Amino acid sequence: MTPNTLKWGIIGGGLMGREFASALGRWIALTDDAIPPSQLVAVCDLNEGARNWFSRVPSVSQLTASADELLQNPDVDAVYIALPHHLHREFYLKALRAGKDLLAEKPFGIDLEAAIEVRDEAQKLGRFVRCSSEMPFFPGAQRVWKTLSQNLDSLGRILEIRAGFHHSSDLDPSKPANWKRQNKTCGENGVLNDLGMHVAHLPLRLGWKPARVYAQLQHGFPVRPDGRGGEVVCDTWDNALLHCDVEIGSEIATMRWEMKRMAPTETNTWFLEVLGTRGGVKFSTKTPKTLFVFENGKEQSWNAIDLGHGSAFSTVTGGIFEFGFPDSILQMLAAFAAERAGVLGDKFGMATPEEATASHQIWAAALRSQEEKRAVEV
């Protein structure tokens, strides 16, 4: 029997709203019939131009400037909310109270307090809620996950973990500022709010929550064009290095998380590297089809394995073809639909409200560490 279609609404039809809609448009690529088909039916954005872009999607029957109107639509089962961070708490709570399930964008509220309130409300009302973090759905990241979750002992004692997400989007000082460059709309956490969930998702799923953190945070350019002939002050943290202690087994391993909006040469590079005394694994979207496996035999080597399109949720795409960012969004949406329907099985799921809240606890400790110039317990 074909499962019921999951009908989506989007609130916030900007960069990510469009990404989400176009990923849904490729739903036919998924081959597993147990996953409920998913369809976009309604979109809300204050900006008329942004809203009207979605008129190209044949299944959309509601375009509105009012989130309340969209949330009253009985056809909408779940909403994807992709709004600036200062609006997360208000709109996430509104959606939950209107009876909708929620795919929340990171950072899941502007700060820890907002994340806790949304997490608790979702739990109280029994809604299915997950937080966006698509990069771990790359086949290489999935293979790293499989090794670490099923075969960690084969690596020996874990010595070191390095995970990160690097952009160079802020290197150009003439680039006009948007809401992501100001604390009042992006949050005091700055780049941690922007890129942190992507980095934290997989380690937290493995139970690798830092016990202590020493943070080094850096500002970017203090002033930028406002895009209307004037200038605007930019006060967010742009780059962050978090040096963490994490308990694995009975040992403390060192874990470094790197989140940068000013990383020369990088466009959208997500990476994870884990080194143990007997073995290691690493994957970076810089070499998107290649998994590296460290072998510590008579001689030591990094073996490069080209994975092609070996995604967690099978698709019609040929196995030798490359995987990319839009594919990772489709895989993530498949995980949402499958988990909501109770058919995820042992596959990797999206970030949970608990994980998103845990990430905020880490960012709060990082801000304290930066202020006090010392390592801080999480």
Ligand SMILES: NC(=O)c1ccc[n+]([C@@H]2O[C@H](COP(=O)([O-])OP(=O)(O)OC[C@H]3O[C@@H](n4cnc5c(N)ncnc54)[C@H](O)[C@@H]3O)[C@@H](O)[C@H]2O)c1
């Ligand atoms: N998962 C990812 O890879 C990824 C990448 C970029 C951004 N994001 C996250 O997505 C969210 C949105 O970021 P973006 O880059 O798409 O932003 P954006 O500025 O491109 O889009 C935001 C949209 O929200 C609309 N909007 C603002 N206030 C509104 C309101 N009250 N009601 C209805 N619409 C309103 C704006 O008109 C705009 O079209 C943020 O949480 C951000 O951190 C995630």
